[in-house]
Amino acid sequence: MQADTSNKRISNRKKGRRVLPGFGLSLGFTMLYVNLIVLIPISTLFFKSFSMTWDKFAGAITDPRVLASFRLSFGASLAAAFINLIFGLLVAWSLVRYHFPGKRIIDALVDLPFALPTAVAGITLTALCADNGWFGRYLQGLGIKAAFTPVGVVIALTFIGLPFVVRTVQPVLEDFDPDVEEAAASLGANRLYILARVILPAIRPAALTGFALAFARALGEYGSVVFISGNIPMHTEISPLLIVTKLEQYDYAGATAIAMTMLVVSFALLLTINLLQARMNRSV
Amino acid sequence: MDAPPFANEVNGDERGTVMSIEVQHLTKRFNGFTAVHDVSFRVETGELVALLGPSGCGKSTLLRIISGLEIPDGGEIHLTGKETTQVSPRDRNVGFVFQHYALFKHMTVYENIAFGLKVRKLPKQEIECRVSELLGLVQLKGLEKRYPFQLSGGQRQRVAVARALAPSPRVLLLDEPFGALDTKVREELREWIQQLHEHSQVTTLFVTHDQHEALEIANKILVMNSGRIEQNGTPLEIFDRPATPFVAEFVGENNFIEAEVTEPHLVPWGPFRFPVNGYPLGEKIRIYFRPHDVYVSSLPEYPHVDVKAKIMKTRFRGPMTELNLHIGGNKQVIAHVPKGVSLTSGFIEGSEVYIGITAFHAFSKS
Numbered sequence: 001m002q003a004d005t006s007n008k009r010i011s012n013r014k015k016g017r018r019v020l021p022g023f024g025l026s027l028g029f030t031m032l033y034v035n036l037i038v039l040i041p042i043s044t045l046f047f048k049s050f051s052m053t054w055d056k057f058a059g060a061i062t063d064p065r066v067l068a069s070f071r072l073s074f075g076a077s078l079a080a081a082f083i084n085l086i087f088g089l090l091v092a093w094s095l096v097r098y099h100f101p102g103k104r105i106i107d108a109l110v111d112l113p114f115a116l117p118t119a120v121a122g123i124t125l126t127a128l129c130a131d132n133g134w135f136g137r138y139l140q141g142l143g144i145k146a147a148f149t150p151v152g153v154v155i156a157l158t159f160i161g162l163p164f165v166v167r168t169v170q171p172v173l174e175d176f177d178p179d180v181e182e183a184a185a186s187l188g189a190n191r192l193y194i195l196a197r198v199i200l201p202a203i204r205p206a207a208l209t210g211f212a213l214a215f216a217r218a219l220g221e222y223g224s225v226v227f228i229s230g231n232i233p234m235h236t237e238i239s240p241l242l243i244v245t246k247l248e249q250y251d252y253a254g255a256t257a258i259a260m261t262m263l264v265v266s267f268a269l270l271l272t273i274n275l276l277q278a279r280m281n282r283s284v
Numbered sequence: 285m286d287a288p289p290f291a292n293e294v295n296g297d298e299r300g301t302v303m304s305i306e307v308q309h310l311t312k313r314f315n316g317f318t319a320v321h322d323v324s325f326r327v328e329t330g331e332l333v334a335l336l337g338p339s340g341c342g343k344s345t346l347l348r349i350i351s352g353l354e355i356p357d358g359g360e361i362h363l364t365g366k367e368t369t370q371v372s373p374r375d376r377n378v379g380f381v382f383q384h385y386a387l388f389k390h391m392t393v394y395e396n397i398a399f400g401l402k403v404r405k406l407p408k409q410e411i412e413c414r415v416s417e418l419l420g421l422v423q424l425k426g427l428e429k430r431y432p433f434q435l436s437g438g439q440r441q442r443v444a445v446a447r448a449l450a451p452s453p454r455v456l457l458l459d460e461p462f463g464a465l466d467t468k469v470r471e472e473l474r475e476w477i478q479q480l481h482e483h484s485q486v487t488t489l490f491v492t493h494d495q496h497e498a499l500e501i502a503n504k505i506l507v508m509n510s511g512r513i514e515q516n517g518t519p520l521e522i523f524d525r526p527a528t529p530f531v532a533e534f535v536g537e538n539n540f541i542e543a544e545v546t547e548p549h550l551v552p553w554g555p556f557r558f559p560v561n562g563y564p565l566g567e568k569i570r571i572y573f574r575p576h577d578v579y580v581s582s583l584p585e586y587p588h589v590d591v592k593a594k595i596m597k598t599r600f601r602g603p604m605t606e607l608n609l610h611i612g613g614n615k616q617v618i619a620h621v622p623k624g625v626s627l628t629s630g631f632i633e634g635s636e637v638y639i640g641i642t643a644f645h646a647f648s649k650s
Contacts, residue, residue: 179386182353183444185373186380187400188451197399201390280390 042263048256060257065233066242069258072150073239074265077218080157084214088165089207095166096173110166113159118223125156126228148230153238156228157218164217165210172206205280212273219266302364303329303454303487305350310359312345319345320356321511327455327504330485332478334498337508338534343491344459346508350489351380351457364454379448379486383460385440387432393419393443394428400451418446421480438469445477449484458490462497470494474501495535499523507531529647532572539578539618541571542649551646554615555591560646568649577643578619580607582629589640593617595633598626607631609639 049057060066095107113121128135129146139146146152176199184194222240229236239262246255305327312320319342327333335343348354350361352373361369368376388396397418401411419425422442432440441461448456461477462470478501481488492498498505499519507514507522507530515527526532533540543553545567551558558571584590596616597608605626607619619639621631631637 177384177386179382179384180388182373183380183382183386183447184388184399186351186353186376186378187447188374188377188403189399190374193403198388 045256045259045263048252049260052253052257056253057257060254061261065237066239066258068234069237069239069242070261070265072153072236073219073262076150076153076157076238077215079154080161080218081211081215083154083158084161084165085207085211088162088210088214089169089203091162092166092169092173096170110163113162118160118221119227121159122156122224122227125152125159125224129155129228147228148232148236150229150236152228152230153225153236156224157221160221160224161214161218164213165207168206168210168213169203172203176202205277208273208277208280212270212277216266216270219262301329304362304364305455305487305489306362306365307346307350308360308362310346310349310356310361312342312349312354312356318511320349323359323508323511323513325506325513325516327487327489329487331503332481332488332501333490333504333506334502335489335491335506335508336495336498336535337493339493341508342511343493343508347457347459347489347491350455351378352376353380377451377454379451379453379456381441381444381448381456381458381461383463385432385437385444385464387440387443387447389432391431392428393424393430393432393435396432396443397428397446397450399447404451414450418450421449421483422446423476436469437465438473441465441473442476445480449486453486456486456488458488460491460493462492462494470497477501499535507534509534524643526572526645529570529572532645532647537575537618537620538572539575542568543571544568554611554613556641558641558644558646563646563648570647570649571644572647573641573644575606575618575620576604577641578609578617579640579642580609580619580621580625580629580631581638582631582635584638585640588642589638591639593637593639595631595635595637598631598633605631607637609637611639 052060091106091110095103095110126147127133129139129152130136131140131145131147133147136146144151146155180198180202181194184198189197220240222238222244225238226241229238229241231237231241239258243255243258246252246258307326308324310320310323311318321342323342323346335347337343345354349356350363352368352371356369359369360367363376363378373380388399391399394415397415398411401414406414415428416425419428422445424439424442424446427435427439432443435443441464445456445458445461458477462473465473474497477488477490481501490502499522502519504517505519505522506516509530515522515531517525517527522531522535526535532538541553543551543558545551545560545563545565547557548565549559549561549563551560551569551571553571558569560569563569579585579589580593581589584592591611593609593611595607596610599606599608600623601620603623604620605623607621607626609617609619611617617639621629625631629637
């Protein structure tokens, strides 16, 4: 106890003195930056929606067309993030664990969905998935209609979210100590057991981050979806598109009400994922 | 040597069984580089054997082959009398301890130790019982809920040993187990592993590049150099009767000279004459003698301590003093004398002394 208080006195005297300089400056800059780039633009959203009465707000977001768009947006984004989680893990695993010709090219291809203008991606995917397109032809044979259906929305969102899980999991897998796997094998574990109990727990936090990023990206995606979805109200209309529609009709309050709801729900989801991850990180 | 009686708590279920390691003509190549070259040896039940050699001599590869983590290009491995050359590591029932612990970071100490038991689908109660027994054995009771990052290096390595011992392995293999730890912890763990071995009697083979570690705790030492076994013997044999120049050079400190047999059975070197047997005249001979086998006295003691030398330099080496001696003809000898002797006899730089060599090892140069 004694030592504690004397330590405190010393640290008080040398207030803010740290080995690494610039703590105050960098924290100040971080706060300013986050405020300017994230908080202020978003707060204007709040102010705008506060100009509505509660009844009007509730009415705006419980409109059946709006509710349908929420269902589609959140549902398709979650579905796409799950698909990306599973296949992203596979891609990252193959890229890290195996050596094969063209590996560098595949590695570079993974990032392409980031570089491509989303509208281009949307048009291309629509052409492929249309009933007479390269994919659509065969999908139709299987009884699946991709273009202008929610399936198409999921396809577009999967496309644009692919890099996240791959890029978050890849470095963690690369750092994974082969000794640990060998230890598990010498203790009698088979490959599947090692994968499930040793490797997956180690990459789970990174995979979850990738999942959250892919999900967030999918929620906000607009450009690639509007082409493939066909934008049929109540059926294939996503929330971001509905916001644009409302803006075009000068219904600013209605647009911000949808935006607010999306914001709050996605923030809650991302926060939950972050908390989950922090809990996992504690033991890693 | 008879295996000690089996008072085994760790391997209660294998009481009295044979737990030997036998390796025959093992060879392993990596891209044209031969890491292990036609190695054969046998470790008897209950022995604690050190595999000693410089880094890159193939000792770790040999250990990994025995554990099944590496497949040999030739040769056979017999564990407990059964051929296991092609058996996968998970079916070999061999405990393996890595230099950098290789603990499961997301698991607690308890879960780490229980891993090999859970894999075998033992009942929960049995696992609990066994883990608690092992926690006592490795002196980590009370830390079972900690994660590896909350432990010191020495504690982590003890968890790794407990984890390896949990499924009652037929043999325990340790790859430079103390290599990543600092000197003090190393010395503690050295003693601990010896006690653990006495207690558990699991046949143990450990790799080390530290001769003190090997000499201190092993029953037997296999000295390895560039993929081959140079000598297989007790620590005393390795130290006092090195079989090859490499062993003489690698284990302990040495004075090394090269000279020729110029008289029958004698190799003269300056004022010294080393008696050697079985070498023809004109043969080039390498002679090694240890600094502590150089007897130093301030007065001549006939007939053996009669060579005059001058102390050029003294160096403090803890319990002993190192003397750098010139014996004329530009020849030098390093001697180690106990610190007390050096003080009372007045061995200081510049003083003249008489020396004799009490033991040496001679090898033909070819």
